[in-house]
Amino acid sequence: MLERRRQKLRDRIDVNGWLDTLVAIARSKRLTDDAKCLDVLFQRLAFHYNGEVWYDVHPLVTEIPDFESRFSPRLEAALEDAVRLRLPEAAMIMNMLEIDSTKLQDASGAAAVDHKSKRP
Numbered sequence: 001m002l003e004r005r006r007q008k009l010r011d012r013i014d015v016n017g018w019l020d021t022l023v024a025i026a027r028s029k030r031l032t033d034d035a036k037c038l039d040v041l042f043q044r045l046a047f048h049y050n051g052e053v054w055y056d057v058h059p060l061v062t063e064i065p066d067f068e069s070r071f072s073p074r075l076e077a078a079l080e081d082a083v084r085l086r087l088p089e090a091a092m093i094m095n096m097l098e099i100d101s102t103k104l105q106d107a108s109g110a111a112a113v114d115h116k117s118k119r120p
Contacts, residue, residue, distance in 0.1 A: 002060070010064045012043065022046065022057050023070045029054040 013019050021036040025046050031037040040046045046057050061067055 006060055006064055009045070009058070009060055010066065013045070013061070013064070013066075018043075018045065019066060019070065022061055022067060025055050026057050026062070026067075026071045029056060031055055 013022065016036075016039065018036055018040050021032075021034065021040055022045060024032060025037065025040070031041075037046075040057075041048070041055075044058065045061055046055055048055055057067075062071075
């Protein structure tokens with residue numbers, strides 16, 4: 001039953017082109033000024049959480065293979081560590097996965113190094 005529900009979610013996401021939007025919400029925990037963000041909220045593919053006010057995708061969405069291949073919290077946490085340590089391989093991997101390194105922060109809270117220009 002869950003597998004069928006996941007397939008229906010995947011089909012809705014594919015037909016409407018919401019995958020990039022859901023990946024962006026999962027990464028940033030925020031909404032962008034985009035009509036697709038409102039669509040995924042209305043379709044209950046992403047949720048607003050109280051407290052510190054943040055957003056995240058539906059748990060079943062995170063189990064869809066297309067989503068899993070585009071967003072991996074463990075991999076992204078490891079990349080954040082690599083950026084903090086200023087490892088050159090991190091930039092190459094982030095470019096391959098289309099992760100914006102300017103959104104990552106180092107341990108002090110300063111913006112991470114832009115590996116393309118070698119500037120902080």
